[in-house]
Amino acid sequence: MKGKETDILNSLNLKNMPYSVPEGYFEKFRSEARKEARPRRSIWNRFAPYAGLAASFAAIFAIGTTVLERTTDEFELSQEDYMLFADGASLSAIYDMADESQFAEASINEEDIIEYLIYSGITAEEVEQYK
Amino acid sequence: MTDSEIISLYEDGRHEEAFNGIVDTYTERLYWHVRRFLCSHEDTNDLLQDIFIKIWTALSTFRGDSRLYTWLYRIATNEVLNHLRKQKIKAMISLDSAGSILERRIDEDVYFNGDEMQRELHKAIQRLPEKQRIVFNLRYFDEMKYEDISEITGTSVGALKASYHHAYGKVKGDLEKLIR
Numbered sequence: 001m002k003g004k005e006t007d008i009l010n011s012l013n014l015k016n017m018p019y020s021v022p023e024g025y026f027e028k029f030r031s032e033a034r035k036e037a038r039p040r041r042s043i044w045n046r047f048a049p050y051a052g053l054a055a056s057f058a059a060i061f062a063i064g065t066t067v068l069e070r071t072t073d074e075f076e077l078s079q080e081d082y083m084l085f086a087d088g089a090s091l092s093a094i095y096d097m098a099d100e101s102q103f104a105e106a107s108i109n110e111e112d113i114i115e116y117l118i119y120s121g122i123t124a125e126e127v128e129q130y131k
Numbered sequence: 132m133t134d135s136e137i138i139s140l141y142e143d144g145r146h147e148e149a150f151n152g153i154v155d156t157y158t159e160r161l162y163w164h165v166r167r168f169l170c171s172h173e174d175t176n177d178l179l180q181d182i183f184i185k186i187w188t189a190l191s192t193f194r195g196d197s198r199l200y201t202w203l204y205r206i207a208t209n210e211v212l213n214h215l216r217k218q219k220i221k222a223m224i225s226l227d228s229a230g231s232i233l234e235r236r237i238d239e240d241v242y243f244n245g246d247e248m249q250r251e252l253h254k255a256i257q258r259l260p261e262k263q264r265i266v267f268n269l270r271y272f273d274e275m276k277y278e279d280i281s282e283i284t285g286t287s288v289g290a291l292k293a294s295y296h297h298a299y300g301k302v303k304g305d306l307e308k309l310i311r
Binding site: 007008009012014015016017018019020021022025026029030032033034 | 166179245
């Protein structure tokens with residue numbers, strides 16, 4: 001007990017708060033802090049209509065895509081259609097697309113080739129040379 | 132407003148009113164709790180705003196496992212510790228010690244109205260290690276029970292008693308040196 005009486009931390013009035021605050025500080029702080037709860041709620045309120053609009057567009061797009069996918073018939077291009085639209089394709093691509101039997105059926109003999117070469121501007125001598 | 136009134140407001144879905152109840156009841160208590168660590172009014176004011184934002188955002192996570200007031204003190208104490216750690220890093224960069232910065236703040240504080248012994252007491256507290264400073268402030272000034280401090284800090288009662296004993300001895304020693 002005697003020790004407690006001589007204890008500086010007990011004997012002096014040190015527990016009193018030595019700090020102070022500006023006048024009206026706590027009232028001002030409380031009113032500011034109370035507002036803190038409101039802006040956070042109103043941010044959602046402010047953006048909720050836009051979020052709803054965006055969600056509606058997304059839903060319309062998704063439904064439209066699904067309906068179109070289910071209602072549109074898939075059509076297949078025939079071999080001839082491919083050949084018709086193959087202007088831009090390379091010669092080898094057209095060859096790849098064609099059925100080999102189409103070429104086999106066409107009987108091309110040596111005379112036809114010579115005729116084609118001469119028609120293309122190659123002289124008869126040159127044809128003879130490579131024959 | 133009591134803690135149970137605040138909690139029942141929240142449970143009724145009246146979140147804003149519950150938060151306002153916390154603001155009304157705890158602003159001053161949390162302010163002084165923070166101020167004892169940070170010394171400066173401006174720093175305390177800034178941190179207290181952050182603390183209330185944290186409380187507002189974390190309110191939905193309060194499950195009632197701990198009492199409301201220890202939960203609030205825990206948020207405040209964690210924020211204080213984070214702030215002090217950042218200050219410590221800044222002090223290291225400026226080749227100063229965090230303790231001496233805080234001691235200087237006490238000397239420069241225009242809102243410090245205490246006498247010389249109180250000034251030395253608060254300087255001595257700033258020289259304590261982090262954990263000892265927490266337990267000393269909560270026990271000596273707020274006269275909080277060890278069980279409550281344990282809920283706030285997550286440290287066992289036994290360890291807290293030991294920390295307080297060490298802190299008390301150091302602070303007492305520092306003050307006694309001044310009056311000899």
